[in-house]
Amino acid sequence: MAVDLVSSADLEALPHRVARTRSWAWIGRSRWVTAGLVLFAVFVFLAIFGSVLAPYDPSAIGTRMLAPPSAAHLLGTTQTGQDVLSQLLVGAGPTLEIGFLAGVVATALSIIVGVSAGYFIGSGGEVLSLLANVFLVIPGLPLLIVLTSYVPRASNWEIALVLAVVGWAWGARVLRAQTLALRQQDFVQAAEAAGESSLRIIFFEILPNEIAIVATSFVYTVVGAISFYVALAFLGIGNINTWNWGTMLYYAESNQAITSGAWWWYGPPGVAVALILLALVMLNFGIDEFINPRLRAAGISRRELRAASRHQGITPVAANRRNAAPLAAGRDTANATRRTR
Amino acid sequence: MSAGPGNPANAPVLEIRGLCVDYGRGATATRAVIDADLTLHRGEVLGLAGESGSGKSTLAYGATRLLRQPGIITGGRVLFRPSAESPDFAIDILDASPQTLRGLRWRDVAIVFQSAMNSLNPVLSVQAQLTDTVAAHLPQSTKSERREHAAGLLKLVGISEDRLRSFPHELSGGMKQRVMIALALALDPQVVIMDEPTTALDVVTQRQIVEQVIRLREELGFSVLFITHDLSLLIEMADVIAIMYAGRIVESAPAQRLFRAPRHPYTAALLDSFPSLHGKPKMLAGIPGSPPDMRNLPPGCPFAPRCRYALPRCVEQYPAITSPAIASAARRLVACWLHEERELPAGLAVPEPDDETGTPVPVVPGSSGGAR
Numbered sequence: 001m002a003v004d005l006v007s008s009a010d011l012e013a014l015p016h017r018v019a020r021t022r023s024w025a026w027i028g029r030s031r032w033v034t035a036g037l038v039l040f041a042v043f044v045f046l047a048i049f050g051s052v053l054a055p056y057d058p059s060a061i062g063t064r065m066l067a068p069p070s071a072a073h074l075l076g077t078t079q080t081g082q083d084v085l086s087q088l089l090v091g092a093g094p095t096l097e098i099g100f101l102a103g104v105v106a107t108a109l110s111i112i113v114g115v116s117a118g119y120f121i122g123s124g125g126e127v128l129s130l131l132a133n134v135f136l137v138i139p140g141l142p143l144l145i146v147l148t149s150y151v152p153r154a155s156n157w158e159i160a161l162v163l164a165v166v167g168w169a170w171g172a173r174v175l176r177a178q179t180l181a182l183r184q185q186d187f188v189q190a191a192e193a194a195g196e197s198s199l200r201i202i203f204f205e206i207l208p209n210e211i212a213i214v215a216t217s218f219v220y221t222v223v224g225a226i227s228f229y230v231a232l233a234f235l236g237i238g239n240i241n242t243w244n245w246g247t248m249l250y251y252a253e254s255n256q257a258i259t260s261g262a263w264w265w266y267g268p269p270g271v272a273v274a275l276i277l278l279a280l281v282m283l284n285f286g287i288d289e290f291i292n293p294r295l296r297a298a299g300i301s302r303r304e305l306r307a308a309s310r311h312q313g314i315t316p317v318a319a320n321r322r323n324a325a326p327l328a329a330g331r332d333t334a335n336a337t338r339r340t341r
Numbered sequence: 342m343s344a345g346p347g348n349p350a351n352a353p354v355l356e357i358r359g360l361c362v363d364y365g366r367g368a369t370a371t372r373a374v375i376d377a378d379l380t381l382h383r384g385e386v387l388g389l390a391g392e393s394g395s396g397k398s399t400l401a402y403g404a405t406r407l408l409r410q411p412g413i414i415t416g417g418r419v420l421f422r423p424s425a426e427s428p429d430f431a432i433d434i435l436d437a438s439p440q441t442l443r444g445l446r447w448r449d450v451a452i453v454f455q456s457a458m459n460s461l462n463p464v465l466s467v468q469a470q471l472t473d474t475v476a477a478h479l480p481q482s483t484k485s486e487r488r489e490h491a492a493g494l495l496k497l498v499g500i501s502e503d504r505l506r507s508f509p510h511e512l513s514g515g516m517k518q519r520v521m522i523a524l525a526l527a528l529d530p531q532v533v534i535m536d537e538p539t540t541a542l543d544v545v546t547q548r549q550i551v552e553q554v555i556r557l558r559e560e561l562g563f564s565v566l567f568i569t570h571d572l573s574l575l576i577e578m579a580d581v582i583a584i585m586y587a588g589r590i591v592e593s594a595p596a597q598r599l600f601r602a603p604r605h606p607y608t609a610a611l612l613d614s615f616p617s618l619h620g621k622p623k624m625l626a627g628i629p630g631s632p633p634d635m636r637n638l639p640p641g642c643p644f645a646p647r648c649r650y651a652l653p654r655c656v657e658q659y660p661a662i663t664s665p666a667i668a669s670a671a672r673r674l675v676a677c678w679l680h681e682e683r684e685l686p687a688g689l690a691v692p693e694p695d696d697e698t699g700t701p702v703p704v705v706p707g708s709s710g711g712a713r
Contacts, residue, residue, distance in 0.1 A: 313407065314406050314439055314442060315402070315403060315406040315407065315408040315409075315412050315413065315414055316413050316414070317406075317413070317414045317435045317436075318363075318413055318414060318415040318416075321414065321415060321416050321417070321435070322359070322361065322415065322416030322417070323359070323416070323417075323418065
């Protein structure tokens, strides 16, 4: 009798409500991430439209020298009467552009070297791993100074390349470790046994599981690249004829802006560098929150998780817990038992 | 079945009343257990069955406050009555302080976890893991006492004493499971919660372990809350069975009554979906569709879309769990609107079996009483 109770039509008629699971609502939950995103968007806007928005030619020499902020010059002028605001706006573009270019190149390098070093076991992998270790040991800034001195009139591309060469090794090291762990997993072994090509395994089985690491290491590489680029320009190495926040600081320092108290000259580029780095770090918190399922599923922020883990092993009880309905007869087995006896 | 609920001397030891457990807070919160009522009597085996995701484990872990983030208990009471002599004294586990909970756990309420096979520390010997527990909870015991105790525990679960020095990888799956059970019994608890303890084992080992649990229950007199999705296993070993669906307990009844005369369409459908050893071969029905999305529960009975008897009111309102009219004399509860109708479908109107303990009668599960 139970045979034809269910026809396929019945099955089709059943409501199949599959809700979209991944909403973007988590972004708004964390104030850190929201602040980071807003700040980052402002900087990207400035980088793209900075030279259009700049009220003056940043290199134009004016008559009012070392003037504090005023209506005509919102952020004052330099010793040669150049407008600080214009320099800041025009300088945003190259600073961010080089940072991101270097980040992209370094991340690509670290994926190629790191994943290969982890996946291809044997002398090849060992050599790649050794390469990454050598680059890790070389101190970054001196190497940068040496490399940049070979290309004194370097284009943005060349500087980005140099920065990437210095900055890829750390990401490669982390990716290699993760790849070593992943390649022992059953699904990778199964793919190997099924005869999938190495490239397919790397790109379809391993790399998707490392996206989170790639994303965070990309953001941190950009952070590093921007700081190194600004540092280089501040030291006067590289092309000091282009405007960026580092060359602004270089000119300010070499013209005794600090001793003459011209805070409007060295202050804005310093604050701008600090803010863009802060925005990127906050974005990285956001990536962590997005990829960490325990944070995402919980609908809680890192801080709440930390507070909760202090009481680990004890499930919290809501303060406004509903009390159970009074034990009505027949509602529970115990009472029902007694009634029947 | 001397230790079963039929014995009036057996007072409740763990009472769960209207328990609600959420995952997450605020707008994204998902209620995983809704108004669950359960009573575990002394010396009783209470089986909790339901399909994956129905909230069985959440209910048990919520009641013992072992749920991790983002679990949060949003309603109800969990009363633990530590003493058989004074049954009116109860501790509400949900109000208990961390210190009280620490004292309660393992000593009074112990758990055999779902992944028991992986719960043993691979770098510690069995003896170390058993004695550590005792040392932590009974610090005044001496080393030789603890060793003796560990040996006794192993013997209790049928493992010879010379295995004390073994490491987990030297034990078979069934032995690991037994060690886990020994570990749970280390402090002579009153309630043992077993969360699918036999899932990863083959049926022969499964049977041995279940028999062991039943025997130990009779020897030591603890109560068991046995969680599984294997209903046929429960029918054999449990005194009372509660069936969960979509976070709610939809039916609870003494095991044989639930088996012979299911009152909820879901229970009946579950019983229809496994084969019987006796009787004529028959087509297994299965249950069409899939369980509802707990984040988006319909207002009425969550089983209604899959229920072959669904009424218009089923999709509008959830029925309270009460004693069904058809068997008011029996100790059973069911949450289904059908029982307020005049005409019950034949499959749900099987007369209550008289002999509760049940000799193995060739019964085709779920075949309606009208047909026999």
